[in-house]
Amino acid sequence: MLRPYRQLAGVPHLVSLLLWSIVGRVHLTGTPLALSFLVAGWTGSYALAGVVGGALTLGLGVAGPVRGRAADRAPASGLLLVTGGLxxxxxxxxxVLPTVLxxxxxxxxxxxxxxxxxxxxxxxxxxxxxxxxMVKGPVQQAVYTVEASLQEMMYIVGPMMAAMLVAFASPRTAIWACGVLAVAGTLGFLFALRRAGLDEPVARPESHSGKxxxxxxxxxxxxxxxxTTVMTLVSVDMVxxxxxxxLGRPAMAGILTAVWGVGSVLGGLIIGGLRGEPRFALRIGLMAGGVAALIPVLPPILTPSSPWLIGAVLAVGGLAIAPAIAANNARVGGLAPHGRRAEAFGWMTMATTAGSALALxxxxWLLDHVGPAAAAGSATAAGLVGTVLALRVPKPAPEVAEAETSA
Known part of the structure; x- marks a missing residue:
């Protein structure tokens, strides 16, 4: 089980690149929570908080393919410097806006x-x-899984940091802290990318240039x-x-999100070390099932709800999240043409942020007019749709299918 991880640790610059990439992305998980508290406190409406949060993620998604295409054609450092500053x-x-308007x-x-x-x-x-x-074969699948597990750590650290700052300082402080972390992490990732010799893009085959x-x-x-996966996850975050x-205990949001993330990290690390081909649809379906288990333990079905019971359901259901994300990332990477993977993951950014913009x-609205159980039901429905779609996703061609040779 540990062999792929030992091989991964021996790849030059990979660990540094991976860690700095997490630092450069952790703000993405804390900013929505901080922004939700900021806008909900300003307007008194969860629906409007969802609209503003959806606008942020929609902007991220719209520009995703453009930034990815630029990274495939020119050095990444210039792009990172400009976008990080803006x-x-x-x-x-x-x-500042809630103070002046x-x-x-x-x-x-x-x-x-x-x-x-x-x-x-x-x-x-x-x-x-x-x-x-940087890597091929089982080690490549392992790195996708490790990244998915570390991404779940972001869903522990980011929201917990934001929730604590909201509780003990203010929503404004929380969102500004996320901004500082975004800029610092981007700069660290830029230098890690240069040290790894990956600043320059790879040449793309002429056959794929115009398609x-x-x-x-x-x-x-x-x-x-x-x-659909992101629709499921961000809906649960909002719940x-x-x-x-x-409940009057905003710090509890960070704690419960952390519990959910710990379950995901454990599930990802265990599955990532196993051999065998990933069962893509099964992983998405298990994630949806974990979210469905939340419905009966939330208001208005169960009132009052127990934080201990909700935490237990989140911990168990979270085991399926990182394996599902890892399988999806590996499938996109395997299906993307050589020399256009940054663009493919740019489209993935657009797809996931569109999911957030739809779900938030x-x-x-469901939280304002029905209750948390109904919002968890909408998250489950999105996961079930994703399961059906995953059944129809083909495997990569044999020359790149080695990216999925482990569990």
């Missing part, structure tokens, strides 16, 4: 959030596109699976935030 300015502005001006915050999202540094795309350049990646049905289906805020207002 993103930091945008986050600073978002923190009345709550009725929330559309200004939505516009600012969208523009900020457009400038999000493409650390995720560049990281995932670099793995096939749109969206002409590949298998790749499109895998992107849609990513959309946890709303439940904790209504929906979950917010």
């Amino acid at each position: 993103y930091g300015v945008g986050i600073a502005v978002l923190g 009345p709550s009725g001006a929330w559309p200004v915050a939505a516009l600012a959030a969208f523009l900020t999202g457009l400038c999000t540094p493409p650390v995720t795309q560049l990281t995932r596109a670099s793995y096939p350049r 749109t990646l969206l002409a590949d049905t298998g790749l499109v289906l895998s992107l849609l699976v990513a959309t 946890i935030i709303a439940w904790a805020r209504d 207002p929906t979950a917010g």
Whole structure:
């Protein structure tokens, strides 16, 4: 079980690149929570908080393919410097708006959030596109799984950091801290990428130069699976935030999210060391089942709800999250043409952020008018749709299928 991880640790520069990529992305998990508290406190509405949060993620998604295409064609360092600086300015502005504008001006915050999202540094795309350049075979699947597990650690550290800052300082402090972390992490990742010799893009085959990646049905289906997966996960995040805020204990949101993430990390690390081909649809289905188990333990079905019971369900259900994400990432990387993987993961960013933009207002409306159980039900429905789609995603061609030779 540990062999792929030992091989991974021996690859020059890989561990440094992976760790800096996590530092450069952890703000992505804390910012939505901080922004939700900021806007909900400003406007008094979860639905409007969802709209502003959805605008941020929509901006991130719209620009994803463009940034990925740019990274495939030119040195990454320039792109990281420009986007990192602009993103930091945008986050600073978002923190100021509730102080200088009345709550009725929330559309200004939505516009600012969208523009900020457009400038999000493409650390995720560049990281995932670099793995096939550094490792092959079972080790490549292991690194995707480790990354998915560390990504779940981001869902522990980021929201917990934001929740604690909200509870003991203010939502403004929390969102500004996320902005500082974004800029610092982007710079660290930039230097790690240079040390690994991956700043320059790889040459792409002429046969793939003029084709749109969206002409590949298998790749499109895998992107849609990513959309439904994120719809599931961000809806549960919103449920946890709303439940904790209504309880009058905002720090509980960070604690429960951390419990959920710990389960995911453990599931990812165990599965990542096993051999055998990943069962893509099964992993997505298990994730949906874990979310479905939340429905009966949330209001209005169970009132009052127990934090211990909700935490137990999250811990067990979380075991399936990282394996599902890892399988989806590996499938996208395997189906993408050589020399265009950053663009493919840019489209994946668009797909996942579109999922957030769709799910956040929906979950917010259900929380305002029905309750947390209904919002968890919508998250389950998205996961079930993803399971059906995953059944139709083809395996990569034999020459790149080695990326999926472990569990």
